[in-house]
Amino acid sequence: MSKSAILRSSIAKKYWMALTGLFLCTFLIGHLIGNLQLIFIHGEEGRRAFNEYAYFMQHNIFIKVLSYVTYISILFHAIDGLMLAVQNKKARPQKYAYNNAGANSSTASRQMALLGSIVLIFIVTHMVNFWAKMHFEHIPLHTYEVTLPQQTNPEMVYYTHNHSLIPIQVDKVVVVRDETNLYLENTDLKLGEGYKDLHSVVMAFFGQSKNGFVTNSLALWATILYVISMAVMAFHLWHGFASAFQSLGLRHKRYTPIIAVTGKLFAIVVPFLFAIIPVLIFIGYVK
Amino acid sequence: MASKTININLKIWRQKNANSKGSMETYKLDNVSTDSSFLEMLDQLNEQLVNERKEPIAFDHDCREGICGSCSLFINGEAHGPDRAVTTCQLHMRKFKDGETIYVEPWRAKAFPVIKDLVVDRSSFDRIQQAGGFVSVNTSGNTIDANAIPIGKAAADKAFEAATCIGCGACVASCVNASAMLFVSAKVSQLALLPQGKVEAQQRVLNMVKQMDEEGFGNCTNTGACAVECPKEISLENIARMNREYLKAMVSAE
Ligand code: HEM
Ligand code: SF4
Numbered sequence: 001m002s003k004s005a006i007l008r009s010s011i012a013k014k015y016w017m018a019l020t021g022l023f024l025c026t027f028l029i030g031h032l033i034g035n036l037q038l039i040f041i042h043g044e045e046g047r048r049a050f051n052e053y054a055y056f057m058q059h060n061i062f063i064k065v066l067s068y069v070t071y072i073s074i075l076f077h078a079i080d081g082l083m084l085a086v087q088n089k090k091a092r093p094q095k096y097a098y099n100n101a102g103a104n105s106s107t108a109s110r111q112m113a114l115l116g117s118i119v120l121i122f123i124v125t126h127m128v129n130f131w132a133k134m135h136f137e138h139i140p141l142h143t144y145e146v147t148l149p150q151q152t153n154p155e156m157v158y159y160t161h162n163h164s165l166i167p168i169q170v171d172k173v174v175v176v177r178d179e180t181n182l183y184l185e186n187t188d189l190k191l192g193e194g195y196k197d198l199h200s201v202v203m204a205f206f207g208q209s210k211n212g213f214v215t216n217s218l219a220l221w222a223t224i225l226y227v228i229s230m231a232v233m234a235f236h237l238w239h240g241f242a243s244a245f246q247s248l249g250l251r252h253k254r255y256t257p258i259i260a261v262t263g264k265l266f267a268i269v270v271p272f273l274f275a276i277i278p279v280l281i282f283i284g285y286v287k
Numbered sequence: 288m289a290s291k292t293i294n295i296n297l298k299i300w301r302q303k304n305a306n307s308k309g310s311m312e313t314y315k316l317d318n319v320s321t322d323s324s325f326l327e328m329l330d331q332l333n334e335q336l337v338n339e340r341k342e343p344i345a346f347d348h349d350c351r352e353g354i355c356g357s358c359s360l361f362i363n364g365e366a367h368g369p370d371r372a373v374t375t376c377q378l379h380m381r382k383f384k385d386g387e388t389i390y391v392e393p394w395r396a397k398a399f400p401v402i403k404d405l406v407v408d409r410s411s412f413d414r415i416q417q418a419g420g421f422v423s424v425n426t427s428g429n430t431i432d433a434n435a436i437p438i439g440k441a442a443a444d445k446a447f448e449a450a451t452c453i454g455c456g457a458c459v460a461s462c463v464n465a466s467a468m469l470f471v472s473a474k475v476s477q478l479a480l481l482p483q484g485k486v487e488a489q490q491r492v493l494n495m496v497k498q499m500d501e502e503g504f505g506n507c508t509n510t511g512a513c514a515v516e517c518p519k520e521i522s523l524e525n526i527a528r529m530n531r532e533y534l535k536a537m538v539s540a541e
């Protein structure tokens with residue numbers, strides 16, 4: 001067996017599509033749970049929770065590795081998918097004058113490359129909107145008072161720093177904020193990080209009202225774009241989820257119907273929950 | 288039941304030979320019995336054309352009873368026409384309405400080039416078969432009775448179902464990707480399920496898939512169109528089985 005078959009044979013290409021596709025489905029779940037904080041935790045608490053989460057996602061080594069696997073999966077899935085689509089176009093150089101394809105298959109199943117390409121354009125746009133901002137641009141920091149733990153001895157304050165409790169004697173705890181971090185007054189002791197205020201960036205992106213940011217006249221268009229993209233994603237998954245199991249040869253009288261139903265539910269629920277986030281921000285339900 | 292007749296319009300692909308550019312031509316045919324088969328209707332049209340001293344339409348056919356897989360027409364946008372689980376020769380004109388315009392086209396795939404009119408060259412299927420769709424049997428005088436080997440009922444039934452594929456190519460014709468996966472998977476399954484076929488199973492699936500790819504068929508996206516249009520109702524289960532067989536062979540064959 002030639003080594004190249006692992007990348008070149010039609011069936012092996014499908015294994016890669018299925019594996020990367022299913023991995024991206026798990027990515028969607030993780031990403032969704034993180035994002036749902038935007039609508040389930042309100043006010044200042046929500047802002048803090050989301051910014052801490054964003055900070056964690058950028059700094060945790062495990063997440064970092066996972067994020068690279070995700071980038072590679074998207075690239076691989078997209079390139080492999082487009083290569084397959086080009087080959088498939090070539091396999092029928094002359095079209096039918098009249099093709100009643102709707103009689104035998106779903107539109108989504110026949111348009112995976114088109115749907116995927118729209119999703120790809122969305123992913124790129126989305127990354128420019130937020131990911132690039134977060135990584136490469138200056139974002140104002142979100143700093144806040146740190147409530148130190150209740151102490152038995154009022155003279156002594158313990159603060160966790162690098163996993164150890166550090167006692168410091170103070171009269172009064174005053175948190176000083178600078179651009180990046182929170183320090184105990186007159187000390188070098190860092191009490192916490194200042195978080196890049198991604199929450200406000202998101203709110204300003206989709207929200208019409210002010211959040212200390214300029215009112216965004218593009219918010220409506222951004223919201224529409226995101227909702228449409230999620231609808232496209234839904235169609236991609238409507239066929240894709242169950243299809244991936246078939247590609248991997250995972251088919252069984254008992255489990256395949258369950259996979260099919262799960263796939264349809266996944267295709268509806270996940271993009272729907274993603275889509276309501278910008279909508280709720282736009283209509284001002286969350287600020 | 289009294290036989291009814293209908294008048295129809297036909298749009299049929301005409302192409303002189305493999306190298307010429309074809310086009311859809313329009314024909315009118317009256318008094319078609321609804322009891323006639325689609326091919327009998329074409330015979331009637333050809334008679335009319337011959338009487339008009341025009342070139343009759345070339346189309347493939349042989350058994351005319353759904354077992355040889357020769358007939359191969361893409362009728363009103365579907366392989367073997369709108370009916371299910373039938374070949375073109377088993378399709379009846381009662382499926383069409385009086386005054387209806389019926390489109391008739393050849394299978395369209397790079398791997399099935401048109402030879403003339405509605406006739407396509409399906410030798411790519413033969414070459415896939417030759418690449419591995421067989422079992423090697425000792426014929427030097429001590430042949431073993433195949434029925435002497437016990438085979439479980441479930442496997443025997445599945446192998447038999449896969450073996451009912453008549454190699455017509457409707458799966459390729461209906462597939463948006465012109466993929467031959469249903470045909471190849473039926474041929475792989477039919478042998479892989481049986482003890483006699485297990486011996487060469489790994490090499491078989493690798494070689495048949497390799498040949499399939501080389502012939503220029505597209506890649507399966509699991510649309511399922513093939514199984515819907517297949518006159519023998521070959522199941523997608525066979526494609527899943529081939530995907531498993533191929534994975535096993537790919538990681539373990541030497
Ligand atoms: C988060 C984003 C995405 C997810 C979760 C996803 C998921 C999936 C899944 C599960 C499949 C089924 C695989 C199979 O049938 O074996 C699939 C197929 C496909 N995807 Fe995606 N996909 C995503 C983005 C994309 C992108 C950006 C493209 C780029 C063009 C794309 C193009 C395709 C194509 C062409 C197929 C059909 C491949 C085939 O069945 O042969 N997808 N996708
Ligand atoms: S699988 Fe069905 S449609 Fe395809 S060649 Fe065999 S009988 Fe014809």
Ligand code: FES
Nearest residue numbers: 351355356358376
């Ligand atoms: S002519 Fe033999 S199957 Fe139709």
